[in-house]
Amino acid sequence: MEMMCHEEDSLYANVPDPSARSVESKIRSDEDRKVAAAESGIKRYRLAAVILGLLCMLQAALIIFLLISLLSERDDLKRNNLTQEGWEYFSGSFYYISSTRKTWQESRNYCLQKGADLVIINRKEEHDFTTKFRKLMWIGLTDSETEEKWKWVDGTPLTESYWDSGEPNGGKSENCVKIKKFDSENSWNDLSCSTPLNWICEMKDCP
Ligand code: 2F8
Numbered sequence: 001m002e003m004m005c006h007e008e009d010s011l012y013a014n015v016p017d018p019s020a021r022s023v024e025s026k027i028r029s030d031e032d033r034k035v036a037a038a039e040s041g042i043k044r045y046r047l048a049a050v051i052l053g054l055l056c057m058l059q060a061a062l063i064i065f066l067l068i069s070l071l072s073e074r075d076d077l078k079r080n081n082l083t084q085e086g087w088e089y090f091s092g093s094f095y096y097i098s099s100t101r102k103t104w105q106e107s108r109n110y111c112l113q114k115g116a117d118l119v120i121i122n123r124k125e126e127h128d129f130t131t132k133f134r135k136l137m138w139i140g141l142t143d144s145e146t147e148e149k150w151k152w153v154d155g156t157p158l159t160e161s162y163w164d165s166g167e168p169n170g171g172k173s174e175n176c177v178k179i180k181k182f183d184s185e186n187s188w189n190d191l192s193c194s195t196p197l198n199w200i201c202e203m204k205d206c207p
C-alpha cells in the first residue's frame with residue numbers, strides 16, 4: 001500500500017497545481033505592471049531631464065546675449081564720452097591732444113589718470129596722424145632709464161623711428177621726445193623732460 005501511495009505521488013508529480021499556477025500568473029502580472037510602471041517613470045524622468053537641459057541651454061544663451069549687449073552698450077557709452085571730452089578716434093585707438101602745457105612726466109600722469117598713456121607710435125600712418133595736429137607735443141618715448149636706449153612708455157624698445165636730422169643730440173640733458181616738425185617724416189627731437197609742452201595721449205579702444 002505504501003508502495004502504491006508512492007507510485008500515485010510520482011504519477012501526479014508533473015501535473016501543475018492549478019491554484020499554484022494562478023498565484024504564479026498573478027505574481028507575474030504584478031511584476032509586469034511594476035516593470036511597466038518603472039519604465040514609464042524612467043521615460044518621464046528622461047523627458048523632464050531633456051526639458052530641463054533645454055531650459056538651462058536657453059538660460060545660458062540668454063545670459064550670454066544680455067552680457068554681450070551690456071558690454072557693447074558700455075563700450076558705446078565709453079566711446080561717446082571720450083568723443084565728447086575731445087578724444088579723437090583713429091585706427092583702433094583714441095587720442096587726446098592737450099591744449100595746455102606740462103613737463104613730460106606731468107603730461108604722462110595726465111594720460112595715466114585717464115586710463116591712457118602718452119602715445120606710442122608703431123606705424124607710419126600713426127606718425128602721420130600725430131603730425132597732422134601741427135603742435136609741438138610730448139610723445140611716450142624716453143631714454144631716462146639708460147642713456148641712448150630709447151624706450152616707449154610700455155617698456156618696448158624703439159624700432160621704427162622718425163628723428164629729425166641730427167637728432168637725438170641732447171645726451172643726458174635731453175631724455176624725452178617731442179614732435180617737432182609737421183611736414184616731414186623726420187620730425188622728432190629729444191628735449192629736456194622738464195620743458196613744458198603740449199602732449200598727446202593714446203587709449204586703445206579694445207585693450
Ligand atoms: O637744432 C636742434 C636743437 O635745437 C634746440 O637747441 C638749440 C633744442 N633744444 C631746445 O629747444 C632747448 C635741441 O633739442 C635741438 O636738438
Ligand code: CA
Pocket residue numbers: 167168169170174189190191
Ligand atoms: Ca635734441
